[in-house]
Amino acid sequence: MTRPFFISGLIGLLVVLMSTAMLFVFPTKAPGLPEGFATPIIAFEFAKSPADIITLFGPKDSPERDAMVRSMDLGNKLDYVYMVLYTAFLALFSVQVVRRTGLRIFYLAAGLAGVALVGDALENLRLFAITSSLDTMDIEADLAALHVFTWAKWGSLALIFPALSPYFFKGGRFSMTIGIVGIFCPVLGIAGYFHPGAFCEMFSVSVAVMFLLMIAYCLIYKEPV
Secondary structure: OOOOOOHHEEEHHHHHHHHHHHHHOOOOOOOOOOOOEEEEEHHHHHHOOOHHHHHHHHOOOOHHHHOOOHHHHHHHHEEEEHHHHHHHHHHHHHHHHHHHHHHHHHHHHHHHHHHHHHHHHHHHHHHHHHOOOOOOOOOOOHHHHHHHHHHHHHHHHHHHHHHHHHHHHHOEEEEEEHHHHHHHHHHHHHHHHOOOOHHHHHHHHHHHHHHHHHHHHHOOOOEOO
């Protein structure tokens, strides 16, 4: 028996470890959250107005604001390692699918992983710019750019999973379950785009679930020699 996705699975475990560590870095509470949001970092990434930022970080010169900025900035610095890991996992998995199936169309998923990496890196630059400009609140241009880069990242992730779903649908029950979840992700993404808040939170959870399912698949899948 061979394990063609085992290396991808090992990278996936690093993704899980890194994401767990970042849970202890990013703030879990905030002075306030825009309507529908429950997670400060998700609320920050999908913020659309200066009012959202003021709600999230609290009033000027407050201890809560200073603590929030420190946590957000540290978490987003660590995110540069995280984004390399998760996009490497997705790209390597996609390349292995091409090798197993001979279908070059699955390179599309690897390309989308690259778009997600660039989007995530540029998103973080806007997040740093916003936290450094809270005193003046001259952030309208940064928020506009943030909206583009955030959806470049999340939109690419949402499309990777249905792009891989045809491969999963050819497998057993667990594999087919992954394919179904993969198709459901962009549905929540579209809802989150037009109705930010709770749908964005559900969308982010669906992406996390998809990662966990794919990592488990990589670790347990065995192919007859």
